[in-house]
Amino acid sequence: MRKITRITTQKKHKNRYNIFLNEGQDEKYGFSVDETILIEYKLRKGLELDDSMITTLVQKDNVHKSYTQAINFLSYRMRTKKEIYDYLVKKEVEPEHITQIMEKLESQNLLDDKLFAEMFVRTRMNTSSKGPLLIKKELLEKGVSASIAASAVENYPYEIQYEKILKWVDKKLNRGKKESFRKQKQKLQGTLMQKGFTQDVIKDALANINEEKDEDAEWDALIYQGEKLLRKHQVKLDGYELRNKLKEGLFRKGFSIELINRFLDESLDKTHDHYE
Template sequence: MPKIAKITTQKKKKNRYNIFLENAGGEKYGFSVDEDILVNYHLHKGMDLDAETIEQLVERDTVHKSFTLAINYLSYRMRSEKEIRKYLDDKEVEPEQIDEVVDRLYEQKLLDDMEFAKALVRTRINTSSKGPFMVKKDLIEKGVAASTAEEALTFYTFDKQYEKAMKFAEKKMRHGGRKSYRQQIQNLQQTLMQKGFKNDVIQEVVANLESDQGEDEEWQAVVYQGEKILQKYARKAEGYELKHKVKGALYRKGFDFDAIDRFLEEYVES
């Protein structure tokens, strides 16, 4: 049965120790362990180590290194269990060791999907324009259970959704381009839906949104869109047919009939 001949500290990793074993009157490198393993197993010079104990020490050290990897990964931000498992799998950690590391993280309260979900919801509220449906999608993609995601989203109240959606809406309407007010509202509603806001929030925002687009801006938009449409159809139609095509196209873009008729009167020859 081999004995420990000496124990030395690694030069670049002061918390790692090389274990040398007696060998035919001399010594040879056996394995290395972390300081915690060294202390927990009371390793010392002259200690007898059988093959089974050495195998156990190496395995414990491997698990410890995997745990250290997980701790380092968690040091940047909170993680879900799925993220931890994927990270360790990418590092080629054995599945049974991953289970052990995850259990240990839970025991030390370093891993908690509910707390992770709540933290992500708060972050999304503070740093993004996403509504609750999109935030829930983010959570599920990170491996959080749907029930856990729903519970965490109770923090994303109607008032907070309204505040965020209104802020986005006001910004978007200021940069609506040369479109009809009606089309801008339709585009806004569609965008808010895509961002994951609930319909009742969207309708409340639209109902309380103040229009900065007066008659002059709406008329300029009619002229801008109308001239583009005229350019498209003028080579294919004329007279009544041309007016009919232009009128239909402008109506589909959300302009009212009074503005359209004015444009046809001023810009399209009879």
Template sequence: MVKISRISTQQKNKSRYNIFLEDERGDSYGFSVDEDILVEFSLHKGMEMDGETVELLKQKDTIHKSYALAINYLSYRMRSKKEISDYLTKKDIDAEQVHLVMDRLSKEGLLDDQAFANAFVETRINTSSKGPQLVKKELLEKGISTQIADEALKKISYDWQYDKAEKLTRKKWSSTNNKSFQQQQLTVKQHLIQKGFSHDVIKDVLTEFVKETDDDSEWQALVHQGEKFVRKYEQKFVGYELKQKVKGGLYRKGFPIDLIERFLDECMEEQM
């Protein structure tokens, strides 16, 4: 048996207490506990304890410190179960204690993957232009199950997706106006896929966008590219060979053959 000889408040943390023990060898520091544990076990000077009780108090305090770490980590934003587990593991908390802390957090309503996923999706809706597939990928990386992620993603409506995808399309299209329609569409489509939008939404947006795009922009883009090819090849080729080189370059760029022939006829007569 050992007896508590004195209890002192820690200087740097007033909610923690140092417990000093007295045994046949004299008075010495035993362990530290949080205020909650001090109150729960009614620890006081002169209280006698056996070795089993001392070990229990130490274990309780270790779990409490792990719990406090988790609470602090949660204070910045909601976390998934995986995020909490990974964080505590990195802090060298053993697996059994991690489980106990997470179980307590869950019972207190502080750890709920569905609530986390719902809030995460809501934040993405309000603050980003990421499509559902990209948001789902983020959720899965945070340890959210496919079922929970799919349920949360129901918050992302078709109208929201279409609106965001249309804005991204207009922005991306304007930065590729010197490319052929075919290349522009492929570039924009790839961009929207990378942003996580569904193929149906991408198809609908591009179909509508292409309908309203000015046909003259394709011609202007072709002229721009055609003149670049002329400058590239005119030092080595002339006449028919030059036209074939330019024709091949424009074709590989995705321009329609009728516009290519028009360019060759109207803009390269002087090269023949």
């Protein structure tokens, strides 16, 4: 048995205490504990401790220090169970201590993946241009179960997805760009899928922008692309082969057959007149 000879407050951490024990006739530093451990075990000068109790106190204090670190990690924002677990592993906390800490945090309602997922979806929905499928992927990466993630993204309604897509498309659709309207729509569709929006809402929202198609801008874009192709191919091709090559190239670029034929009639006639 060893007796506590003195208890002092640490200078830098006022809620931690140094415990000194007798070493024969001398005194020696034994260990330190948090105030909660000091109170729980009624540590005081003159109290006798055996080796197993000292080991218990040190372990209890280690758990408390790790628990405090976890609380601090949680103070910045909510975390998933996996995030807390990974954090404690990174801090090299003993596996059995991690279990104790996780159970304590859950009992205090400080770890709740369902609540985390719901708040995460709400925040992403209000502050980003991401769709529900991408947000669900983020939740899965944070360790939220598939069922909880799926349930949470149901709080991202079709109507909000639709409005968000329309606003985003309105900013990104460049009517002065030298590309066909269809080509621009295809690119927008691809980007929206990457952003995690569902197929049905993408289709509905993009169908809505067909009414905004600018025929003059479309014709200007076709002339720009058509003249580029003409300069490229007229060196080696002429007649039917040239016309077919231009038609094929412009169709791949998303222009309508009607506009393509109009361009070919006008531009190839001019080319023919030029050579005559």
